[in-house]
Amino acid sequence: MPSRSPAGMIHQATAGIRRSALRRQLQSVAAGKSTALSIDLDQAGVDVGEAIEEITNRLPMESMPVQRLVFAFKRSGTADRVVERLAAKSPQQRARSARVVGALQLTEAVSWLAALLGSRDRAVSDAAARALGKIGGARSATALVLAIQRRGLNRRLVAELARAAPDLFVEVALTEPQRPAVRPALAIAAGLRRRQTAVGPLIGLLERGSRRERVIGCRALGWIGSRTAIPIITRALGDRDWKIRMSAAKALGALRAQSAKDDLKYLQIDRNARVRKAAAQALYRLRPR
Amino acid sequence: MRPRARPGGWDGPAPGRPVLTAGEHRDAPRRPDRPWPSFHDMVSRLSTLESAAVFFSLPEATLRALARRLRRIKVSAGDMIVFQGEPGDTIFIIERGRCRMVVEKPPSIVTVALLSEGDFFGEGATLLNRPQQASVYAQTDCYLLALDRQALHTTMAGREHPALDELRQVADQRFRAFADTSVQATWGLLLQEATVVGVYSPKGGSGGTCISLNLVGALARRYPGEVLLLDLDFPYSHSALLAGLVPTSCLARMSSVPQGSFEEVLLSAVLYHPTGPMILPGALRPEEADEITPELITKAISVLRKSFSYIVVDLGVTITDSTLALFDLTQHVVVVTAPELSAVKSAADAIDILVQLGTPHDRLSVVLNNRSFKPAVTKSAVERSLKRDIDVQIQFDGSRPEQAAVDGVILSITNPRSEIAKGCEALAALLDSKHGRQRGPEPAAAPAGGESVLAGVGEAD
Numbered sequence: 118m119p120s121r122s123p124a125g126m127i128h129q130a131t132a133g134i135r136r137s138a139l140r141r142q143l144q145s146v147a148a149g150k151s152t153a154l155s156i157d158l159d160q161a162g163v164d165v166g167e168a169i170e171e172i173t174n175r176l177p178m179e180s181m182p183v184q185r186l187v188f189a190f191k192r193s194g195t196a197d198r199v200v201e202r203l204a205a206k207s208p209q210q211r212a213r214s215a216r217v218v219g220a221l222q223l224t225e226a227v228s229w230l231a232a233l234l235g236s237r238d239r240a241v242s243d244a245a246a247r248a249l250g251k252i253g254g255a256r257s258a259t260a261l262v263l264a265i266q267r268r269g270l271n272r273r274l275v276a277e278l279a280r281a282a283p284d285l286f287v288e289v290a291l292t293e294p295q296r297p298a299v300r301p302a303l304a305i306a307a308g309l310r311r312r313q314t315a316v317g318p319l320i321g322l323l324e325r326g327s328r329r330e331r332v333i334g335c336r337a338l339g340w341i342g343s344r345t346a347i348p349i350i351t352r353a354l355g356d357r358d359w360k361i362r363m364s365a366a367k368a369l370g371a372l373r374a375q376s377a378k379d380d381l382k383y384l385q386i387d388r389n390a391r392v393r394k395a396a397a398q399a400l401y402r403l404r405p406r
Numbered sequence: 407m408r409p410r411a412r413p414g415g416w417d418g419p420a421p422g423r424p425v426l427t428a429g430e431h432r433d434a435p436r437r438p439d440r441p442w443p444s445f446h447d448m449v450s451r452l453s454t455l456e457s458a459a460v461f462f463s464l465p466e467a468t469l470r471a472l473a474r475r476l477r478r479i480k481v482s483a484g485d486m487i488v489f490q491g492e493p494g495d496t497i498f499i500i501e502r503g504r505c506r507m508v509v510e511k512p513p514s515i516v517t518v519a520l521l522s523e524g525d526f527f528g529e530g531a532t533l534l535n536r537p538q539q540a541s542v543y544a545q546t547d548c549y550l551l552a553l554d555r556q557a558l559h560t561t562m563a564g565r566e567h568p569a570l571d572e573l574r575q576v577a578d579q580r581f582r583a584f585a586d587t588s589v590q591a592t593w594g595l596l597l598q599e600a601t602v603v604g605v606y607s608p609k610g611g612s613g614g615t616c617i618s619l620n621l622v623g624a625l626a627r628r629y630p631g632e633v634l635l636l637d638l639d640f641p642y643s644h645s646a647l648l649a650g651l652v653p654t655s656c657l658a659r660m661s662s663v664p665q666g667s668f669e670e671v672l673l674s675a676v677l678y679h680p681t682g683p684m685i686l687p688g689a690l691r692p693e694e695a696d697e698i699t700p701e702l703i704t705k706a707i708s709v710l711r712k713s714f715s716y717i718v719v720d721l722g723v724t725i726t727d728s729t730l731a732l733f734d735l736t737q738h739v740v741v742v743t744a745p746e747l748s749a750v751k752s753a754a755d756a757i758d759i760l761v762q763l764g765t766p767h768d769r770l771s772v773v774l775n776n777r778s779f780k781p782a783v784t785k786s787a788v789e790r791s792l793k794r795d796i797d798v799q800i801q802f803d804g805s806r807p808e809q810a811a812v813d814g815v816i817l818s819i820t821n822p823r824s825e826i827a828k829g830c831e832a833l834a835a836l837l838d839s840k841h842g843r844q845r846g847p848e849p850a851a852a853p854a855g856g857e858s859v860l861a862g863v864g865e866a867d
Contacts, residue, residue, distance in 0.1 A: 254556025
């Protein structure tokens with residue numbers, strides 16, 4: 118809540134001025150008007166990572182604004198300081214540094230970010246995961262998979278894995294032997310990436326995977342929108358496990374699979390209420406528009 | 407499983423960076439991100455990189471750095487590696503095996519390149535941030551070396567060698583070349599040209615001619631007057647006889663026809679069946695089969711494609727130069743096999759050859775024609791031998807096909823309840839779902855959408 122005392126208001130105004138100065142400085146560097154950069158990472162009320170993200174958001178690492186910023190950060194020694202602070206005692210400093218590293222997409226810092234994924238402080242581990250997601254590449258994705266191995270299925274890790282994984286990384290990992298928590302995480306990541314190349318491995322998972330893997334496999338195929346998978350998902354409607362039936366019904370609804378309409382109607386008298394509800398929702402999505 | 411606790415806790419300093427805090431000893435990373443490539447692995451990676459024209463001129467140190475960051479991926483034959491229209495961030499270099507690059511504009515599909523060892527792809531999406539322009543399938547089992555964007559930029563950024571610019575130039579050139587090909591791929595669609603379907607039966611007596619004739623009948627119900635059967639089952643072409651027609655001319659006799667009147671003479675040789683389908687015999691006498699050359703076939707198909715919606719070609723048993731020329735012109739190949747040991751073996755070999763010739767898996771259908779009431783080889787055994795699913799199974803139909811030949815009728819038109827008619831209807835629906843969507847309104851006999859078409863195929867099983 119903003120402070121209403123005079124001192125608090127002055128403090129806020131000072132922080133605003135500092136933020137504005139930092140933003141101008143970064144914009145000038147990104148636009149190529151200046152190469153000099155002087156940043157105090159410990160300024161109160163100023164989040165350097167946020168300011169960089171405003172400029173580099175959604176820009177690829179090879180784009181000129183990002184390259185100029187990285188060059189200026191490295192030349193001024195700020196990049197080294199940021200990486201060093203990834204090992205600072207204060208969790209806030211580590212989280213902020215992770216954010217800066219992610220915004221600048223510094224691939225050199227992947228090993229240090231990977232170590233932070235195991236931090237007990239949620240803010241630190243989440244910031245590290247986000248940074249790895251932004252940096253991307255096989256090394257970042259491997260670090261995230263290792264973290265999932267250690268910590269189990271974690272929403273943030275899976276989302277960032279989907280973002281970081283390069284082409285065919287998830288697909289290949291799905292076909293390799295994995296620890297129990299990893300394959301479901303990979304299946305979710307494959308679904309979130311919405312790549313057709315993952316359809317084959319996901320169908321394989323649906324045919325041979327464990328109960329949990331099949332549940333997630335169905336949903337992932339639905340997210341991808343793979344119409345070739347409709348027959349196999351329709352078969353899953355008759356599975357003994359209610360979660361698989363429910364997941365298959367949801368996937369068929371997402372796929373708008375008219376061919377499965379009769380099977381979904383039959384599922385409306387399923388003994389499980391949640392399956393019945395999923396079937397009804399799927400049929401609602403199949404209605405003519 | 408409980409996660410193992412790290413000695414010193416996860417909140418401790420990051421490993422492997424001695425400069426972080428003076429006077430404090432830090433351990434090396436507990437587990438490397440990826441296993442370091444062995445000496446022999448590095449030699450193999452370097453030789454593959456050097457065989458790629460763009461990387462050939464790179465300095466040794468850059469090549470080694472790149473080689474260390476490569477991921478090795480094994481892809482099975484038929485698997486999709488890159489999908490047209492999707493984003494991409496990885497350059498794939500083929501270490502072993504062959505891949506096929508296709509530009510797809512339904513219903514056309516154009517092979518843009520056949521790639522082998524040392525070739526690379528995916529550079530357009532990686533370097534130009536554009537969607538993939540073509541799909542890439544593994545034609546054989548492949549080993550690929552994958553170089554992702556991050557690894558590429560980490561290695562190349564800041565180096566003086568212009569390899570990255572050269573790569574961008576190559577990517578840009580390819581992008582423009584494929585854009586032209588992609589436009590060409592739509593020509594057939596814009597001109598509403600015919601879809602050419604080859605029916606190949608590698609073992610005599612499997613029912614290839616019967617299925618071709620009934621397939622034409624089933625398609626003619628959907629597109630009356632727009633479906634042609636070209637009979638290239640040499641040396642004895644009997645499709646016209648089975649349909650109760652008497653041919654007076656054939657394709658072989660067109661070899662001596664002057665260019666100016668070729669189209670007119672060719673179309674005048676087409677026989678009209680009273681129920682709708684049309685038949686063009688390849689040769690009337692066995693010795694005329696020698697007159698059929700790949701050039702003549704290409705010329706004839708280019709003329710016929712303008713006049714019909716579907717051209718079904720009965721390819722018979724043998725693979726000749728003419729057959730190979732026709733495989734290049736077909737949009738779909740149907741392999742017919744019977745549940746007999748020799749027929750299944752021949753079909754498996756034929757499918758291998760077709761795949762090697764570059765036929766994509768989704769443009770290849772297998773029909774299992776049961777010629778006896780209780781076949782000796784089961785459907786699942788056939789699927790195991792062929793290493794793929796049977797798309798359409800035709801149940802034993804008693805003496806109906808023979809009787810239909812004697813009567814000169816096409817079962818798929820006169821008796822839709824016969825097994826041959828049901829199977830050919832399912833096959834026609836399958837072909838229509840893949841090639842016939844954008845040909846105007848569907849006739850009443852055709853199923854409403856792709857889903858029901860596929861369901862029909864499933865029911866035939």
